[in-house]
Amino acid sequence: MGSLLPGDDLESGIAYGSRRYYLWPMTTMTLKLPETLRRGVEEEARRRGVPKSVLVRECLEAMLRRKQRRKLPTCLDLVGDLVGSQPGPRDASVNRRYLEEAVLAEHGRARKNSH
Numbered sequence: 001m002g003s004l005l006p007g008d009d010l011e012s013g014i015a016y017g018s019r020r021y022y023l024w025p026m027t028t029m030t031l032k033l034p035e036t037l038r039r040g041v042e043e044e045a046r047r048r049g050v051p052k053s054v055l056v057r058e059c060l061e062a063m064l065r066r067k068q069r070r071k072l073p074t075c076l077d078l079v080g081d082l083v084g085s086q087p088g089p090r091d092a093s094v095n096r097r098y099l100e101e102a103v104l105a106e107h108g109r110a111r112k113n114s115h
Helices: 014-022 035-048 052-069 075-082 096-114
Strands: none
Touching: 035 052
16 A cells, blocks of 8 residues: 655655645644644744744654554564463463363363353
8 A cells, every 4th residue: 555645756855845745735734732842843943944834744744654664563562561471381382282281171161061
């Protein structure tokens, strides 16, 4: 799937930024910022000599691009905080005997509940 961001196929940066946005339909968006963040945006826009809207768009685009490039988490990433948190043998995840015992025990419980 391609990016949803405008100008991904064009050069990026301030020199190209204003040109690419004229090619992309834009709407107005209102947002609320804490005073310190608003001042920071104004100061950075003034320092770089660009409108605040260009600065905010570039920051949002950069964040969204980073997020798009981020790899999907693995199963270990998702349950990493649980690894080793349960009591039991240290080799439970690799010793086939434990799996066989668990399957047989579950099968026995299922048979008891089906009668």
